[in-house]
Amino acid sequence: MKKHSVSPLLALLFAFVFITPVLASATTAAVPADIAQKLLIEGNQRFVTDKYTMPQIGQERRSKLTEVQHPFAVIVSCSDSRVPPEIIFNQGLGDLFVVRVAGNVLDSLELGSVEYAVEHLGTKLIVVLGHEKCGAVKATVDGGDIPPNIAAIAAKIQPAVDTARAANSSNIYEASADANISNMVAHLHADPLLAHIDGVIIVGAKYHLESGQVELIK
Ligand SMILES: [Zn+2]
Incomplete structure (x- = not known):
């Protein structure tokens, strides 16, 4: 006994x-979206306060990622050199699935990338990350003679500029950037594939150039 x-x-x-x-x-x-959001906020806080920790980018991490990846967040961000998601969120290899395009806009190619991460990699949190003083937004607001491929980006941003103008916003550039973030979040919410996957959360956020702070947009 x-x-x-x-x-x-x-x-x-x-x-x-x-x-x-x-x-x-x-x-x-499959990191739940609320925990993923907490990880991003904590990482950004380390970045903002200069308490940046060495992210997992070494040989051990690389070896673990050769066959599989489970990024805990999708970041749809602008291509701007001042807003690299892995750095401003203090994350390492395999942590973030990043879709970068000037003006953080979404067309079929970008949507397909987001869908891939959510459907095949199990990512639950999607962040649309805009930023202050965005050149793509400024080009759209200023208008004028824009080359065709850049015009394709501007066409995606234009509805946000229209919204900001209709609201008589005092800062047309930042109001347009904010509206553009909201429009892209709405675009993702309207995606039928994403709507059918449980636990997915889509949020908008704006990066502040000087403070380094990422502000979540409700
Ligand atoms: Zn930008």
Whole structure:
């Protein structure tokens, strides 16, 4: 009988040593959107306060990622050199699935990229990240003679400029950037594929150039 009383303890120990890591990695495979958002906010806070920690980019991390990736957030951001998502959120390899295009706009190609991350990689949080003093937004507001490919981007931003103008915004550039973020969030909400996947959260955010702060837009 004594022998049997030891077995459950051993089983418990086994569970802690061998099963807990498996559960942990399963959690990593589909990080809930609210936890993903917390990870981004904490990472940005480290960046803002100059308490930047070395992200996981070493050999061990690279080896772990050769066969699989489970990025915990999709970031749709502007291509602007001052707004690199991995840096401003203090994240490493395999953490973020980043779709970058001037003006953080969404067309079929960008939407397809977002859908891929959500459907195939299990990512639950999507962030549309705009920023202050966006050149693509400024070009759209200023108008004039824009080359065709840049005009394609401007055409996507134009509805936001129209919204900002209709509201008589005092700062037409920033109001347009804000409206553009909201429009792209709405665009993602209207995506039928994303709408059918449980637990997906889509948020807008704006990066402030000087402070480094990412402000979530409600
Ligand atoms: Zn920009």
